[in-house]
Amino acid sequence: MIIKDVTVIDGTGGVPRAGMDVIIADGRFADIRPSSAGISSTPAGEPVLDGRGGYLLPGLWESHTHLRDYGVSLPEPERFAHLQDVLAGYLGEGITSVCDLGGMPELSPELRDASKADTAVASLFTTEAVFTGIDGWPVTGLLGNRSGVMEVGSADDARRYLQGLPLDEVDFVKCMFDGKAGGGQRLPRAALEVIITAAHEAGKKVLVHIATGTDMREAVEAGADCIEHSPIPRDPRDLSEVDELARIMADAGTLYCPTIATWEQLAYGAYPDYLDQLITDGILTPDGAKEIMARPTYGQPFPKHPAEECRIRFDYAMRTLPLFHEAGVKIVAGSDIARVMPTPARALLRELQLFAKAGVPNSAVIAAATSRAAEKVGKEATMGTVTVGSVADAVLLDADPLADVSHLIDQRHVRAVVSSGHIAHR
Ligand SMILES: [Zn+2]
Structure with missing residues (x-):
């Protein structure tokens, strides 16, 4: 799965990164790179989530x-x-x-x-x-x-x-x-x-x-x-x-x-x-x-x-x-x-x-x-962040939770919930 052109909030408290493509494979975050770098080809049948204007944070x-x-x-x-x-x-x-x-x-x-x-x-x-x-x-x-x-x-x-x-x-x-x-x-x-x-x-x-x-x-x-x-x-x-x-x-x-x-x-x-x-x-x-x-x-x-x-x-x-x-x-x-x-x-x-x-x-x-x-619970190496290698659990919002955590609470802002690399809700 690819989430295109999204702002990534990685969950560690670091600075959010805008304009990123997030590639998920085998239930994990496989790559996170600037959209401007361009993904040469999107494999056929691969689900694509449009992340434009959105914010991706860990589940x-x-x-x-x-x-x-x-x-x-x-x-x-x-x-x-x-x-x-x-x-x-x-x-x-x-x-x-x-x-x-x-x-x-x-x-x-x-x-x-x-x-x-x-x-x-x-x-x-x-x-x-x-x-x-x-x-x-x-x-x-x-x-x-x-x-x-x-x-x-x-x-x-x-x-x-x-x-x-x-x-x-x-x-x-x-x-x-x-x-x-x-x-x-x-x-x-x-x-x-x-x-x-x-x-x-x-x-x-x-x-x-x-x-x-x-x-x-x-x-x-x-x-x-x-x-x-x-x-x-x-x-x-x-x-x-x-x-x-x-x-x-x-x-x-x-x-x-x-x-x-x-x-x-x-x-x-x-x-x-x-x-x-x-x-x-x-x-x-x-x-x-x-x-x-x-x-x-x-x-x-x-x-x-x-x-x-x-x-x-x-x-x-x-x-x-x-x-x-x-x-x-x-x-x-x-x-x-x-x-x-x-x-x-x-x-x-x-x-x-x-x-x-x-x-x-x-x-x-x-x-x-x-x-x-x-x-x-000792899972920090593999869960709880949007970083390469981590389990791909995530929430895609249409409004910035760093500006207001209410955007997490008001479910109208939730575009998708990703569970181990699968779109569970959207
Ligand atoms: Zn208790």
């Missing part, structure tokens, strides 16, 4: 979600097909890769392998290696059962579990590092270190869920590759905590996935003003708002996360995100939940919109949903 990533949330109420035999539909829905909105951060071990490998062979759905990355403390989050409160989460009380516990785990078969490792230190529910720090060391030896990234700044600092010191969630502030008026965290994360090269859209939903989701704001921002239609309000979960509290605490967390995350960015911390886009969203994909698009509203430059917002997300 977007949802780097933190839980597909369990979208299939849990269905009987097991229907779940697989439904989740494939969910993955097709992501692709339709320009999201070509999805990371499931745990909670669905019975379907994960099968769904993942099927998704990677199918260019009509987003590619799924999953893990069966999810660790928490004894009775830790989300075993109590959310899941209501112990499936799919390993409860670890000591470094020796961690070693025992690791012996039985085929780490080479998972895409990444997830650790919950949340709860009072030494209080049982939090994974012991020594166990976290054992897990991270074993995962790194197996070439896998470790994504660490945190609640407070202390969790965050200790996780970074233990070698976490990505911090999941923004912290509950020690004092919402005090930004010095973030100065220190940002410095150690920038030094360590730790990625940061703040999941701001989750705090916004849990803080404001029950208020009509929030839905009105989503309509104003182009995330939601008035009919979509009615559908959301009819859901059984609408207005219900979320376990362990009081709305007031989420409000503080949301406001603090919005104020501090530019500080992390300016300190050199690599920001990643992941939304976590889509309880008060019309579709799962919209949650990621809201996350990007919130990054921009917080004051993160648009080039960094796009990198957060492309190259940084691929880096989060």
